[in-house]
Amino acid sequence: MAEESLVSVPAEYLQKLEKKVERLYTFIEITEIISSTHDLDVLMNLVMERTKKEMEAEACSILFYNKATNKLEFEVALCEDDSTCTLLKKTITLDMGQGIAGWVAEKLEPIIIDDAASDTRFFSGVDQQTGFITKNLIALPLVGRTGLIGVAEIINHNRSSYDLEMLQLLCRQFAVAIENALLYRESIQRERLKQELEIAAVLQKSFLPESPYFSKGQVSLSAVNISAAKVGGDLYDFIEPVGGKVGVLIGDVSGKGVSAALYMAKIVSDFRYAARLQISPSPVLHELNSQLSRSPRGMFLTAVYMIIDTETGHAEASSAGHPPFLWLGGGQVRTVALPSGPPLGIIPSEYPSSSMQLDKGDRILLFTDGLFDAKNSSGSRIGMEDIVRFTENNYHEADLVGRLIDHIQDFATGADKADDVTIVEVKWGGLP
Amino acid sequence: MKIIITSNSGHDVLAISGEVDMDTSPELRTHLLEFIHKRTPLLLIDFREVSYIDSSGIATFVEGLKGMMVYGGKLKFVAIPEKIGEIFSFAKLDRVFEIYGSIEDALHR
Numbered sequence: 001m002a003e004e005s006l007v008s009v010p011a012e013y014l015q016k017l018e019k020k021v022e023r024l025y026t027f028i029e030i031t032e033i034i035s036s037t038h039d040l041d042v043l044m045n046l047v048m049e050r051t052k053k054e055m056e057a058e059a060c061s062i063l064f065y066n067k068a069t070n071k072l073e074f075e076v077a078l079c080e081d082d083s084t085c086t087l088l089k090k091t092i093t094l095d096m097g098q099g100i101a102g103w104v105a106e107k108l109e110p111i112i113i114d115d116a117a118s119d120t121r122f123f124s125g126v127d128q129q130t131g132f133i134t135k136n137l138i139a140l141p142l143v144g145r146t147g148l149i150g151v152a153e154i155i156n157h158n159r160s161s162y163d164l165e166m167l168q169l170l171c172r173q174f175a176v177a178i179e180n181a182l183l184y185r186e187s188i189q190r191e192r193l194k195q196e197l198e199i200a201a202v203l204q205k206s207f208l209p210e211s212p213y214f215s216k217g218q219v220s221l222s223a224v225n226i227s228a229a230k231v232g233g234d235l236y237d238f239i240e241p242v243g244g245k246v247g248v249l250i251g252d253v254s255g256k257g258v259s260a261a262l263y264m265a266k267i268v269s270d271f272r273y274a275a276r277l278q279i280s281p282s283p284v285l286h287e288l289n290s291q292l293s294r295s296p297r298g299m300f301l302t303a304v305y306m307i308i309d310t311e312t313g314h315a316e317a318s319s320a321g322h323p324p325f326l327w328l329g330g331g332q333v334r335t336v337a338l339p340s341g342p343p344l345g346i347i348p349s350e351y352p353s354s355s356m357q358l359d360k361g362d363r364i365l366l367f368t369d370g371l372f373d374a375k376n377s378s379g380s381r382i383g384m385e386d387i388v389r390f391t392e393n394n395y396h397e398a399d400l401v402g403r404l405i406d407h408i409q410d411f412a413t414g415a416d417k418a419d420d421v422t423i424v425e426v427k428w429g430g431l432p
Numbered sequence: 433m434k435i436i437i438t439s440n441s442g443h444d445v446l447a448i449s450g451e452v453d454m455d456t457s458p459e460l461r462t463h464l465l466e467f468i469h470k471r472t473p474l475l476l477i478d479f480r481e482v483s484y485i486d487s488s489g490i491a492t493f494v495e496g497l498k499g500m501m502v503y504g505g506k507l508k509f510v511a512i513p514e515k516i517g518e519i520f521s522f523a524k525l526d527r528v529f530e531i532y533g534s535i536e537d538a539l540h541r
């Protein structure tokens with residue numbers, strides 16, 4: 001009975017089965033390698049190294065498909081000779097349809113070339129540039145979930161037989177892993193950028209006055225500064241250039257982000273230095289203008305600098321291309337556009353000073369363009385007239401600034417981007 | 433924002449339409465730097481269809497102007513819409529940039 005149940009298996013079949021099992025092991029092994037890392041460079045090198053060994057090949061390369069240029073670029077090349085690899089990575093790109101890899105990328109089908117020298121599809125340009133001689137070649141498309149990722153090439157292999165189907169299967173796995181690694185790399189870069197912005201935001205805040213309130217004699221100052229982005233372009237500063245005087249600076253840097261934060265840091269420190277001991281704003285802006293003239297990328301600053309005498313209420317102000325301010329006094333709201341020079345940091349210029357005498361209870365609202373440039377969801381801007389009207393209607397409000405901020409935020413509800421806004425309120429308590 | 437580059441009496445004209453802001457000014461910058469690289473002697477910017485320009489847009493033109501000044505090139509703005517003209521004049525940018533009513537004005541003055 002026992003002998004009857006034995007099935008005789010031909011040796012050939014057994015051999016085939018063994019090979020299949022062997023391949024399955026290789027497949028599992030490579031799949032493990034593929035899923036072992038999120039690091040793109042490590043991933044590519046591991047896979048290529050293993051493939052090169054498995055296929056007894058002289059070189060392996062991966063060309064990445066660059067969507068923006070619609071070209072293939074060498075991303076990784078593993079060769080016996082390092083200089084060939086370096087050359088490949090630096091200089092060689094292929095058009096779609098150009099050479100073997102270009103054909104594979106276009107048709108999304110593998111190509112096997114047994115004799116490169118006699119195959120017209122082979123682009124010898126790469127060999128000519130690198131000095132590498134391609135004898136045979138297997139090129140496979142790397143297609144992930146998002147489409148073409150690139151082309152993998154196995155060059156000068158010494159295997160008499162191999163399993164193309166399995167190579168294709170591995171390429172599919174590999175392409176998905178590359179996609180994941182790219183996503184991972186992007187998320188790390190995003191995180192890094194986010195952290196840099198956070199640092200820039202802290203740096204920027206560190207250059208604003210420690211407290212948004214300041215008072216000296218009969219003058220009290222308060223500021224509200226809201227940044228739309230993490231790092232905004234508005235700034236303000238309160239200083240005492242000499243005893244009995246208070247200086248208020250409000251400004252708007254062109255641009256936002258890390259560059260604006262660094263530029264602001266320079267502006268505030270240059271300003272504090274230039275404003276020391278100066279009792280007129282004109283020479284301060286003049287000095288700041290020349291300090292900023294070598295600003296990068298055309299960056300500039302619009303600003304108003306006002307110096308108020310804490311005992312007499314006499315004020316002097318200069319403007320550098322900054323929007324007008326509002327002067328609330330005697331029940332009236334006046335829009336004051338000072339004679340002004342151009343924004344700071346563009347061209348050599350003078351910045352004339354204007355004098356004003358504040359009366360008891362007068363208030364001055366200095367602000368940046370985010371106040372009247374606020375945009376609503378249908379894209380129209382609030383405008384200066386609206387701001388003036390709102391200020392007139394809320395003239396007696398103690399928290400006028402807070403109301404103005406609420407007003408523009410209500411207006412901008414649902415709008416996709418908001419601007420930075422800064423308001424500095426100067427209150428003159430009156431002669432003692 | 434859209435940019436169209438044309439030529440008028442042999443001079444390059446860069447016509448912009450839409451909003452020139454933080455998001456769109458890098459594209460404008462690329463074009464301006466190309467003109468600077470070629471040492472374009474006169475570049476006209478046609479503002480007729482510009483609906484808005486923010487400080488990053490203006491900074492991009494300041495960079496362009498400074499770059500052209502190095503080799504003696506001229507940057508001229510033409511046909512600035514009223515609202516943008518107001519911004520330019522209150523910000524005293526009319527002292528920084530050369531502004532003309534039309535391309536013909538810019539070429540003959």
